[in-house]
Amino acid sequence: MQRRELITSSAALAAASSLPSMSWAQSKAPLKPGKPYAGTELNLLSVVAPQFSAHERKLSEFEALTGIKVKYQYVPFAATREKLTAELVAQSAQYDMLSVMDVWGPSLYNLFEPINAQIAEKKIDMSRYAGAHLRAARDGNGNGKNILGMPIRGHVQLMFYRKDIFDKLNLKAPNTWDEMIEQSKIIQGKTDLSGVAMYYGKTAGQNLMIWFNYLWGRGGDLLDAKGQPAFNSPAAIGATQDYVDLLLKHKICPPGSATFNETDAVNSVAQGKSAMVPVWWWRYAGLTDAKTSTLSANQVAYAPLPSFPGKESTTYTNSWFYGINKNSKKKEAAMEFLAWLGDPSVELSVLLDRSLNEVVAVQTANMLNQDVNVRFKAMHLFGAQALRGAKGTPLFSQWPQVSDLLEATINDVVSGRAQVKPAMDEAANRARKILRA
Amino acid sequence: MRKQSKGWTALIYGGLALWLLVASLPIVWTAIISLRQYVDAFSIPIKWIAPITFDNYTTLWIDKAFYKNFLNTVIVTVGTVSISLTVGCLAGYALSRYRGSLGFWLLIIALVFRSLPHSTLLPSFYVMFDAVGVRNEYFTLILVLVAINQPFTIWMLRSFFVNIPNELDEAALVDGCSRFQAFRKVIIPVMWPGVVTTGLFSFLLAYNDFLLSSSLVNADKMTMPAAIANAINAESEAFLMQGVAGAVSITIPLIILVIIFQKQIVSGLTQGAVKG
Numbered sequence A: 001m002q003r004r005e006l007i008t009s010s011a012a013l014a015a016a017s018s019l020p021s022m023s024w025a026q027s028k029a030p031l032k033p034g035k036p037y038a039g040t041e042l043n044l045l046s047v048v049a050p051q052f053s054a055h056e057r058k059l060s061e062f063e064a065l066t067g068i069k070v071k072y073q074y075v076p077f078a079a080t081r082e083k084l085t086a087e088l089v090a091q092s093a094q095y096d097m098l099s100v101m102d103v104w105g106p107s108l109y110n111l112f113e114p115i116n117a118q119i120a121e122k123k124i125d126m127s128r129y130a131g132a133h134l135r136a137a138r139d140g141n142g143n144g145k146n147i148l149g150m151p152i153r154g155h156v157q158l159m160f161y162r163k164d165i166f167d168k169l170n171l172k173a174p175n176t177w178d179e180m181i182e183q184s185k186i187i188q189g190k191t192d193l194s195g196v197a198m199y200y201g202k203t204a205g206q207n208l209m210i211w212f213n214y215l216w217g218r219g220g221d222l223l224d225a226k227g228q229p230a231f232n233s234p235a236a237i238g239a240t241q242d243y244v245d246l247l248l249k250h251k252i253c254p255p256g257s258a259t260f261n262e263t264d265a266v267n268s269v270a271q272g273k274s275a276m277v278p279v280w281w282w283r284y285a286g287l288t289d290a291k292t293s294t295l296s297a298n299q300v301a302y303a304p305l306p307s308f309p310g311k312e313s314t315t316y317t318n319s320w321f322y323g324i325n326k327n328s329k330k331k332e333a334a335m336e337f338l339a340w341l342g343d344p345s346v347e348l349s350v351l352l353d354r355s356l357n358e359v360v361a362v363q364t365a366n367m368l369n370q371d372v373n374v375r376f377k378a379m380h381l382f383g384a385q386a387l388r389g390a391k392g393t394p395l396f397s398q399w400p401q402v403s404d405l406l407e408a409t410i411n412d413v414v415s416g417r418a419q420v421k422p423a424m425d426e427a428a429n430r431a432r433k434i435l436r437a
Numbered sequence B: 001m002r003k004q005s006k007g008w009t010a011l012i013y014g015g016l017a018l019w020l021l022v023a024s025l026p027i028v029w030t031a032i033i034s035l036r037q038y039v040d041a042f043s044i045p046i047k048w049i050a051p052i053t054f055d056n057y058t059t060l061w062i063d064k065a066f067y068k069n070f071l072n073t074v075i076v077t078v079g080t081v082s083i084s085l086t087v088g089c090l091a092g093y094a095l096s097r098y099r100g101s102l103g104f105w106l107l108i109i110a111l112v113f114r115s116l117p118h119s120t121l122l123p124s125f126y127v128m129f130d131a132v133g134v135r136n137e138y139f140t141l142i143l144v145l146v147a148i149n150q151p152f153t154i155w156m157l158r159s160f161f162v163n164i165p166n167e168l169d170e171a172a173l174v175d176g177c178s179r180f181q182a183f184r185k186v187i188i189p190v191m192w193p194g195v196v197t198t199g200l201f202s203f204l205l206a207y208n209d210f211l212l213s214s215s216l217v218n219a220d221k222m223t224m225p226a227a228i229a230n231a232i233n234a235e236s237e238a239f240l241m242q243g244v245a246g247a248v249s250i251t252i253p254l255i256i257l258v259i260i261f262q263k264q265i266v267s268g269l270t271q272g273a274v275k276g
Helices: A009-017 A050-057 A059-066 A077-090 A102-107 A116-121 A131-137 A163-168 A177-190 A211-217 A234-248 A262-270 A283-288 A331-341 A344-351 A370-375 A379-388 A399-414 A420-436 B006-033 B055-063 B066-097 B101-115 B118-132 B138-162 B166-174 B179-190 B192-208 B211-216 B224-232 B237-275
Strands: A041-046 A069-074 A097-101 A149-155 A157-162 A194-196 A274-280 A300-304 A318-324
Touching: A041 A077, A041 A331, A050 A059, A050 A069, A050 A149, A050 A344, A059 A069, A059 A331, A077 A097, A077 A102, A077 B118, A077 B211, A077 B224, A097 A102, A097 A149, A097 A331, A102 A131, A102 A318, A102 A399, A131 A149, A131 A318, A131 A379, A149 A331, A157 A163, A157 A283, A157 A379, A163 A300, A177 A194, A177 A274, A211 A234, A234 A399, A234 A420, A262 A274, A262 A283, A274 A283, A283 A300, A300 A379, A318 A331, A344 A370, A370 A379, A399 A420, B006 B237, B055 B066, B055 B237, B066 B101, B066 B138, B066 B179, B066 B192, B066 B224, B066 B237, B101 B138, B118 B138, B118 B211, B138 B192, B138 B211, B166 B179, B179 B192, B192 B237, B211 B224, B224 B237
Parallel strands: A041 A069, A041 A097, A194 A274
Antiparallel strands: A097 A318, A149 A318, A157 A274, A157 A300
């Protein structure tokens, strides 16, 4: 399916209607017969997310199938990495399963039990996950042979835009970054809205998330084949210049964008101050909820992120997997849970639950599911399409430091404290030292 | 003393009023937006007047059972303050009267321990508590908070005890008191403001602790700061407003406490500042 075919909601919906539908009530999870682990109680360490709360509400189904009880132990996101590291160092068996975000993986591989054998025994087809999500659960910086868990939560980026404004001005969702600039200028000329809400502030690397799409779209990359910084290559410098020019040259971003984080940018659209925002798909719920937004679902539409002419749309990704603690005494029971939770039917039941507005999916079949795409107006088709060419999050143990360095550099540039080329060269020099350490 | 001009006085009071406004604005604004929906709380431009709702509080306290976190906080805080003050008073008194060099080194060791970042201690706590099977227990969290807090309470209480003349002890002993009776019936009543001040600081440490509560115990035993962080960091704007309501909820007991003990706090701080 080509990107152009999907670029409007009507075309996408037409495409969605031809997709396969699946009854979500039928769990085909490969569980061991006879409830061999009945009476076992498992502890799962998890961060708070509406999707995980939805899973928790379905635990009675799992308990009925296996006799295993699972207790979700929520931990604040801000303390999660520290806690996981402490669990690793202490070789603790407090938690049988733990949730991990992709970028933390490389420093935590030794915390997890490889589950290749169990996956083979249960005949779980891991190709059901997009590569960008599955690599987060693999060791060897995403290229190893061991699978350390099941991808459970994953995000792609979409371009959210004000459908009512676009319709009124006879505009189509932008296919390219240049189109986005042109449309932004038209919108700014004819309404009191800013064109596109960007977030260049320093908050946990958020100002790099759209930058990566410029980088990849221009043919650049973060590291070269030898694992050395490549983000100051001519292509990368051009990409970075394009990225910051949205604010500095074209002036199509709202006031304050230099210090905006992702939430500020989304809020700018939700408050009717900006016409577009490129951001994670889970933001849809907040953009269309009357408690959090001035907009209704009819006013918000989405499309794949723009790209450069002739290039496929890209997306940065964020993935979480659930793995089994290497020190757990209940690994077999934990694998039963992962097999159940990882079954597409569980994810599908959450997606189609009308009492929720949960869009997050990592299973390709669900992203291509007709009912899902009808409900969410082809959002998941766009997501699946973006994931096809997604490179995924950088996975190397020094990435958090390199990320801090790069986000500070980008922020310096948009704040007028530095120029792109010398700033990126300096960042590359410092990144080399970090990578050597 | 030269009389200040009315203009100068007005300027000083005006400046103080402005400073009070600036300093209290974040707290007041947080309290105001906790009674709004997210869409009004973070509106652009700012809405000075918006519909009031108690949804954030009812969702937090009832649906999300925040009262359990409140009770956890009460248990942990009361336990920590009680043990810290009991041990701190005894140790501070002993060290204030002891003249040997060992006392000095004990205080230095306590200071070094206090200055360690808490996160560096976490892995060793995990190993120890896992080995004896007491992780995820109230007592464990209280024990760690006491251990971290104790050097501070000993130092602070010692500085108060040092300012009480030895003659008081001696008079009590001459009157027939034992050493402990002298301590309990004569010394402690004299330095009550110091105990209250130290107790308040101990209370704040336990009450506001995030790292240890979020790391050592599971969600069912977490204290309020960790539970609030859970809400604020969740990928949902609606959860954020519950976090805001939680932030206000957690502040109210502190305000009440300061109002009740303001006389002792000021007295204790002044005593420490002038004579310590």
